[in-house]
Amino acid sequence: MYQRLMEHLTTAVLLLDDELRLRWMNPAAEALLAISLTRVRGQPLPALVSHDNALGELLGKARDEFHPFTQREARFTLSTGELLTVDYTVTPLTVNELLMEVEPRDRLLRISREEALQTRQETIKVLARGLAHEVKNPLGGIRGAAQLLERDLEDPQLTEFTRIIIEEVDRLRDLVDSMLGPNRVSHQEPMNIHKVLERVRSLLTVEQPEVRIARDYDPSLPDLIGDESQMIQAILNVARNAVEAMTETTTASPRLVLRTRARRQFTLGAERHRLVCEVTIIDNGPGIPVALRETLFYPMVSGRAEGSGLGLSIAQSILHQHQGLIECDSEPGHTEFRLLIPLEKRHD
Structure with a gap:
């Protein structure tokens, strides 16, 4: 009866033996950790999920001392390479069993x-x-x-x-x-995001022929509702910013990647969307200085001597008009800008 109850919980629940091997987990745990119980049953959990704070040592300590513990905002690396931020609690049930409850924090x-x-x-x-x-x-x-x-x-x-x-x-x-950003009301109609990206790619190829531009498109993406000219402007602003950062610092073999993916059941702000289009612009330039990352989308903020500081601010404003937003992760040699746009039409 207790097992049936746990199978219907939305919280991930795992049961480990005294060797930290996986004995059982509920469907929520399978979905969260992207593993199937039938395939990994009997395998040590630390071999399936890595943790910055040595997950095996922490579990072993709870088992040996027979004392529960909780970790907040722990970083798990799954076997797929995906990173998760979670809260988890480990409770010894008997000398041979550990109960682990995992709550995702990323959302x-x-x-x-x-x-x-x-x-x-x-x-x-x-x-x-x-x-x-x-x-x-x-x-x-x-x-x-x-x-x-x-x-x-x-x-x-x-x-x-x-x-x-x-x-x-x-x-x-x-x-x-x-x-002030775009000075006209956006004209919303179905558009193909790959057509937009090809337009941006052709413009950048003419402007900076020395930069190699690679494409990694998901052909299954449906059309999204938006203003094509404004979307070209937003993506071009972000991509041109990346290209100029590479060329001005004479990056060896400058390379830009334009990638599209579909994200399902994705949260933007406080709203959950069934399907979101993710456009990722990746460059191998010097990266964004740490001091600029919190103010990157502010007007008049630029890391370049000749930059106006308006390109990214305007791009973010356009994405907001489309109920989307832009995220950024950067380190030397790898910078990603992710433009996230809902694929379903919003009913106001």
């Missing part, structure tokens, strides 16, 4: 991280709009005054100075508009 951590990111983005957007309003009003006055002055000046050499004023005011106005 909760992701929700917390993404909610914080979205809150920061909304705060930045409000501040940027307020700044744009305060800056554009005096810019309009300066431009109008320069135009009036230009009409009254007879010396062509002097009117050249007023022309410079007008052009620089227009440049500042365009910069302020860029900080």
